[in-house]
Amino acid sequence: MRYPLRTGMTLSVILLLFLAFNLVWVVKLPDLRQDFSQQQTNTLSPAALHLLTTLESPLDFYYFNSSIPAKKSILKHYAKRVEEKLRAFEHAANGRINLHIIDPTPFSEDAYKAGLYGLRDQPGFFGLIGAREGQTAQRIESFNPENEPLLEYEISHLITQLLHPEPAIVGLLSGLPAGASIEPLVLELHRHFDLLELEPTADHVPSRIKTLMLVHPRGLPEKTLYAIDQFVLGGGKLLMFIDPLDKGGSKTTSSATRLDALLAGWGVSMPSNKVLVDPTYAPSEHQPATFTLPRQAMNTRDVSTWKLGTVTVSNSGALFSLDKSRAIFTPLLHSSRQSLLIDSDAVGSALPTRGEPHVIAARLEGPAYSAFADGFGGRPPGLQKAAQIHVVVVADTDMLSEPPGESARNANKLFVMNALDNLAAPQALADIRPRAVAGHSLKLLAKRREAAERAYRDQAAELERRLARTEKEWQRLNPDVTALGTESVDTSTQLQALNKERLRLPMELHTLKNTLYAPVQRLERNVKLLVIVPLPALLCLIAWGLFRRRRRRWPVPPSAFY
Template sequence: MNKQLLSPAGLVLAIILFVSFIIVVNNNLTSARIDLTEDRLYTLSNGSLNIIQSVQQPITLRFYYSERVAQALPGIRAHAQRVQELLREYERASNGMIRLLVIDPRPFTDHEQRAEQYGLLGIPIDGEDDPLFFGLAATNELDGLEVIRFFQTVNEDTLEYDLTRLVQTLSEAQRRNIAVLSALPIDGEDFDPLSGRLEEGGSPPWPIMGELRDLFNVSVLPADVRRIPSSLDALVVVHPKELTDATLYAIEQYVLSGGRLVTFVDPHAEIDQPPRDPDNPMSAMMASRASNMDKLFQAWGFQRSPTDVVADRVTATRVDFGARTNHQPIDYVLWQALTPDNMNQEERITANLRRINVATPGHFVLLEDASTEITPLLSSSSEAMLVDRRVVQFRNDPVALLTRYEPGTISYPMAIRVRGEVQTAFPEGARDATGQVQKMPNHRDSSDGPIDVIAIADVDMLNPRFWVQQQEFFGETINFTTSNNVDFLTNAIEDITGTEGLISVRSRTGFSRPFTRVQAIQREAERRFRTQERELQRTVQETQQAIARMQSAGAGEQLLTPEQEQEIAELRQMANQAEQELRRVRVNLRQDIERLDTQLKFFNIGLVPMIVILLAILSGWLRLRKRRQGRFQH
C-alpha cells in the first residue's frame, strides 16, 4: 500500500528536482560547458585568447540581430545563437576590455538608423515587412570601426577567425609593413584603390591583395625597382619573370641586411597569359611562362628545377575538361590538393593547415655544398612523377597524363624555408641605369646574420580560382575560401616577421573530413578503366581509318574485290565489338563508384541504427528471460 502511494509521489518529486536543477544551471552555470568535438570547435583557441587578453583599450561589440524576423528561419536562428555565444566568450575572456551589446534594430528606431550608418545589411525576407539585420559593428576609443555586414551561415567555419581578426585590427597600434613585387597585374590595372573604381579595360586587384591589406600595411613595388626600403618587415615577390640583375641585386641586399622574403616562382605559371599577336597566333603558345631567381637561389643553397613540373596521382584533383574527357571528370595529375600528409607538421606555418591547392607546380633541388639549413614546407607524395614542362605547354592531354602515369618513389619539395648565413651573388654589384656595374652605398658581401627566406615553386596557388569563390550578396561581393592557400601566405609572413598574429586561429578554419580511403579506391578504379578506355578508343579509331582507306581505294577502282569486302566486314565487326567493350568499361566504372557510394550510405545511415535496434532487442530479451527465471525460482 505504501509503495503505491510513494510511487506517484516519488515521480512528481523527481520531476520537480529535475526542473529545479535545470533552472539553477541556466541561471548560475551559463559559462560552464564541455567541448567534445575533435578540434574543440566551440572553445576559443590559444591564439584568440592571447589577442583578446592583450587588448589595451576598450572595444565595444554591437551585435545587431532582428530576432523576431528570424523566427521563420531556423538556419539563421541556429547560427545567430552560435555567434552570440562566441561573442560572449570574447567578452568573458577580455577581463572587462570587451563589452558586448545585443541590439534588436526594430523598424523606425534609432538602432535601425545606427545599424544602417555602420553599413550593416538589412535583408528583405519573404512574408516579412521588416528587414533582417544580422551583423556586427565593433568600435574602439580612437574611433576605429570594423564591421561584419552580415554573418553568412556558410562562413561558420571561419567565424572565430573573422571575429579575432576584427578584435586584433581594433587593438593593434601598429601593423607590419610589407611590399609586393610582381611581374603580374596582382594589384589590378587601371584601378583606383581609394575610390574602388575600375576604368574601362582594366582589371581589379586579385583577392589575395585584399586579404593582405586586411592584416598588413601593403605597398606595391615596380618590377624594375633598384632599392628595397629597409623599413619593410617583409617582401613578397610573385612570379619574378625576367627580372634584371639590378632588381635581383636589390632584393639580395635587402635579404642580406636582415630583410625577410617570401617568393613564388614557377616553371609554368598558368595564370601568366602572354598577349596575343593577331599576326602570329603561335606567339602566345611559344612564350615562356616560367619565373625564377636562379642567381640568388644558388647562392642560398638550392635551385628550382628548370624543366620539370610535378605530377601526382595521389593528390590529383578531379577536373572535367569537356569533350577532351568525354564530359566526365578525371584525376588531373598536374592540379593537386595537398593534404596535411604533404605539409611539414613541425613548422607553425603549415602545422595545422588542411588543404592547399597547387597547379603545375615545380620543385626545388638542394645543392650539396649549401651553407644554409633548408626545411621543406610543402612536398609531393612519394608516388609523384616529373613531367617536362614542354609537354604541358604544347601537348597537354589530361587523359594521356593519367593513363601513362608511372608512380615514382621520391617526394619532391615544392615549398621550402631557407635559414643560415650566405655570401652575395653580386660581389661586384650590378649594372645601373647607365649600364655601369656599381655597388650600392651599403653593399654587403655576406649576410648580417642568418637569412630567413621562404620559396614556393608555384605561382598559380595565388590564382583566385584555386582558393576562393566569389558570390554577389545584395550588392556586396562575398569571398568564400575553398582552401588554405591564402592562410599559407599570411602564416608565412607572420612567422618570418615574428608576429604571433592569427596563425593558431587561422589553422582552425575549414573542418571537412575527406574520405581518403574512398578517394584512393576511386583513383585506382579510374586509372584501370581509363587505361582500357584509351586502348579501346585507339582500336576503334584505327579500325575506322582502315575501313575508310579501303573504301577510298575501292572507289577509284569502281568495285571492291570479294576479299576486300570480306576484310571490311571483319573490320566493321571488330569496330562494333570494340565500341561495345568500351561501353561496358564505362558502365563498369560508373557501377564501381555507385556501388562504393551505396556501401558507404549503408554503413553510415543504416548499419548503426540496425546495431542499436539489435542491442535493444537483445537487452529486452535478456531482461525478460531473467524475469521469467525469477518467477520459476519462486
Template sequence: MTGRNIIQCFSLRLAALVLVLLAGAASLAWLNKWQIDLTQGKLYTLSQGTRNIIAGIEQPITLQFYYSESQTRDIPMLRNYAGRVQDMLREYERKSQGKIQLKIVHPEPFSEAEDEAATAGLQAMPDGRGDKIYLGLVGSVGDRSENIAVFNPQKENLLEYQLSQLVYRLNKPKQITVGVIGDLPIFRGVDPKTNRVRPDWLIVNQLRQLFDLRRMIDPNVDKIDDDLSLLMVVHPHKFPEKTLFAIDQFVLRGGKLLVFVDPLAEADDSDTRLLATGFSDRSSDLEQLFAAWGVDYDAGQVVLDLGNAHRIPAQQAGQPVPHVGILSLEGDGINRTQNVIADLENINIASAGSLAQHPGSRMQFVPLLTSSLQTDRMETQTYSMIGNHAELLEKMQPSSHRYTFAAWVSGAVKTAFPEGKPATSQFSGEVLQESKEPIQAIVVADTDVLADRMWVDRQEYYGQTVATPFAANGDMVVNMLDALGGSVDLINLRSRGTYQRPFTRVDDLEKAASSRLREQQDALAKALSDTESKISQLNAAAANQETGEVQELTPAQKQAVEMFEQERLKIRKNLREVQHQLNSDVDKLGAILKIINIAAVPLLLIVLALLAAGLRRYRMRRIG
C-alpha cells in the same frame, strides 16, 4: 513497518533524490564551465592560434549574428549549420573574458532587423517562398565594422579561420603595405612597341582596393624599406646580386614574401631577352635564395599535365584538343586543407614550372597547387618552339608523377650570402646571418597566373572597363597576401573538420543489405531470363509447323511455368526478408543510440552523486 518508519524511509529517499538533483545541477554547471569536447577533430575546441588572437584584443568587439530562424524551419541542414556557427561564436565570447559581446538577431521578413542586415552588406538567400534568409555576421569596434556576408555550409571547414580573421582585422585596422618588385609590365606604362599607354593589369586594380601597394620601379635596389613587412616579387629575371641580397636580408629580419617565378613568362614581351641562338629567354628564378631555403626549382623545365589540360581547338573550326601546357587546376589540384586557397574553385596557369623540397631540408614545405598524375616535363626551349598544341600532345610522354606548382615554405634559415654582402651592394644596415624567426614565404612557379587573359574577361562598356572573372586567380593572390600579412597565429590556422558526421554504421548496414539485394535481384533476373527462354523453346516446339498456330501447353510446359512462378515468389519473399532485416538492424542501432543519449547522462550523474554521498559518509564515520 510502523508509520514512523515509513515516514523516515520516505524522508531518506526524498533527501537522496534532492541530493541527486543537486549533484546533477552542480555537474551540469561544472561541465558547462569546463566543456569536454569528444567530437572527432575537436570541432568545439578553439585552436591555439585563435586563442592567441582573442587574448590580443585591445578594444571590446561586438559581434552581431544575423540568423533568419523562422525561415529555416523546413531546412534542417541550414538550421543545424546555424547552430554550429552560434556554438562557435559563443565559444569565442566565452574565451574572450568580456572582450567580445555576442548578439543574436533573428530578422523577420520586412522587419527593421532585415533592413539592418541588408545595410550591413549581408547576403540574403532565397527560401523558395519569396522571403529572404540571412545567415551572416557583423563585427564592430567603435565606428569600424567588418562582416561575413554569408556562412556557407559547404565551406564549414573554414569557419574558425573566417571568424578569427574577422576578429584579427577588427583588432588590427591598419592597412597592409605591400612592396612590389619585378620585371613584368603589370603596372600602367607605355608599350615600347606601339608607344601606346598600357593600363594596369586587373590584378593590380584588385590589390589596390585591399592593400597599400608600393611599386619599386627599379629592381636594382640595395635594401627593402624597413617599414615594409610584405614583399611581392614578380618574375625576377636575372636580378643582380645586390637585389638578391636585399631580399635575403628582408626575409631574415622577418619580412613575408610572395614570389612568382616562371620557366616561360608568356607575358614577358621585352626584346632584351633574345639570345644568340634565337631563343628568347623569358625565365625567372631566385636560385641562390631557393637553395638556402631548401626549395628545388628548374627554370629550364615546363610541366605538361594531361589531366588538367584545357581543351582548345588546334585549328580554326577544328575539334578541341587538350593543351597540356595551359592548365585549369581544380579538385585535387588545390590543397583544401590550407585556408589560404581552400575555398577557391579553379586556378588557371600556363607553361608553369615545378617546385620540390630539397632532399634533407628541414624546412616545412606545404604544396598548395599540384598537378594530376598524367604529367611530363619538357625543356623550355623545346616547348617554346612547338607552335601547335596538338603536336605538343603527341610529343608528351606521360608519367604518374605529381608536381607542385605553388608551395608555402617556412622554417629557420641561414643567409644565402655567408661570405657577406656583395661588393656592388650599398646595404648599410645590420647584416644578418640567420633568420630571427621562422621565415614565411609562398612560391608560385608561374607568372602567367597574374595575366588578365588567364582569369578574367575584360571589356570596355561606354567608357567603363567591365571585368568578369572566370577563374579564381585574383582571389588566390589576394588570399596569399592577406594570409602572409596577418599574424603568425592566423597563418598557422588550418582547415577544420566538418560538423556533419555520416552515420557510418547505418551506411555499412545499408551497403551490406544492398549488396545482398543486388545478388537476389541478379538471381531473379537470371532465373527469369532462363525460364522465359525455356518457355519460348517449349512454345516453338509445341507450334504447328504447317499453320504456325500455338497449341495448348503440354503438362511438361505447364509444370515448368508453375516451377518458375514458385521460384519467383520464393525469391521475392527473400527480398522482403532482406529488406526487413535491414530495417530491423537500423532500428536496433537507433534504439541503442537513444538509450545511450537518454540514459547515459542521468546514470553518470547518479553515479557521481552516490560516490559523493559515499565519500561524505566515509569522512563522517572517520570523524565520529
C-alpha cells in the same frame, strides 16, 4: 494504496528540489565547460586565445541564422557548429565579446538589417556582423561548410579587422618586361593594402615593408636578388611569382645562378624552360599548358584558397622540395595525375599517356640559408641563415595578367589577395592554423573514397573531354541569335547527332560515378548503422533490465492470495 502514494510523494519532493536547485543555485555555480569532440573543435587554439587577450574594448557579434524549412540539412548542422564556435569565443573573451543570435524571418526588420549589412540570402541568412564602437562594422557574408577547417581563422580575421582597420603595408617588386602589364591587379592591391611599388633595380627593401610581393625575379639584377635574400632571412614575408620562361630575354647567367641558389637556400627548386601541361584540366587539347584548377586541386586547409573555387594558370612550372631541406614544404596548388612537365618548345606535340601530379604553388616555413655566402658588391657577408622564414612560391606569372574570362581573373585575384593578406596579418592572427574538423571518416573509409575518386578521375577524363568538345561544337553550329518573333528550328543530321552525344555522355558519366562510388556508399551506410544502432539498443536493454528488476521487487497485493 500506501505504496503508490508513497512513490508519488517521493517523486513530487524530488521534482520540487530539482526546480528549486535550478532556480536558486544554478546561477551561482561557476561556468564549467567541457569539450567532448574528438578533435577538440569547440576549444579555441592557444593562438586564438592569445588574440582575445589583445581586446581592449568590447565587441558585438550579430549571428544571423535563418531557421527556414528550405535550408539544407548539412547547413543546419554546420550552423549549430558555428554557433558553438562563437559561444566559445564569447566565453573565452571574458565579457569583451557580446554574442547576439538572430533568426531573421522573411520580411522582418532583422531580415532588412541583414540585407543592409550585405549578408547573403541563399535562401535565408547565414552570416556574421562584427561591430566595435567608433569603427566600421565587418561582416562574414555567408558561412560555408567547405571552409570548416578555417572557421576559427575566419572569425579571428573578423576580430583582427575590427582591432586593426588600417590597411597593411605591402611592397611590390616586379621584373616583368614593359609589355607584360599587371595593372588591373595592381589597382586591386591599392584598394586593399598600403602598396609601395619598388624599382626593379632596388638594392634594398625599406624597413617599413614587412611583406613583399615579388613578380618574375628572373628579370632582376643580382643586387636586387641580394636585397630579397636579406629581406627574407631578416624576417620579411614574401609572396613570389616565378615564371619558368625567360620572358624579357635580359637575364644573365649569373642572375640565373643566383636565383636557383636563392630557391635552393629556401629548400625548393624549379626547373627552367620546363612547362606543365595538364590534359585533364585544360579546356582545349590545343592549349594543354593553359588550364583551370578546380577545388580538388587546392589545399583547402590553407588560407590562400579561402573562398576560392578555381584558379587558372598558363605556361606554369613545377616546384620540388629538396631532400636535404629542413623547411616545411606545404603544397597549395597542384595539377592532376595526368599532368606532365615537358620542354617549352615541345608544347603542342604528341604527349605521353602517363603523368603524375605536380606542385604549382607551395608555402615554405622553417630554416633557410643565404645564396650570398661571400656577400655582394665588395660588402662583407650579411645574414647567412634564419631559423624561420615565411615564403609562398607560385610557379607562374601569367595568372596575374592573362587568365581568360572575367571570372578567372577575379578568382586569380582572390588567390593573390588571400596569400598577401595572410602574410601581412598581425602575428596573433598569422599564428592561427586551420583545425581538423570533428567527425572525420575512418581511415579505411577515407582510403576507399580516395581510391574511388582517383578511379573516377582516370576513367572519366576522356568522357569529360569528349563532352567539352561536343558542347563547343554544338555552340558553334547552334549559336544564340537575336530574332524578331518566331524563328526557324535547325534539325540537321549533324545537330541531331551532337544532341544525342550531349545527352548520352552525361548519362555515362553518371553511371560510371554511381558504379565506382557504390562500394564506398555501402561501407558508409554500414559504418553509420554500426555507430547509430548499438547505443539506442543498449539503452533499451538497460531500461528493460531495470524494469524487470523493479517488477520482481514490487509487493504482491493481498488479493493475489485469494
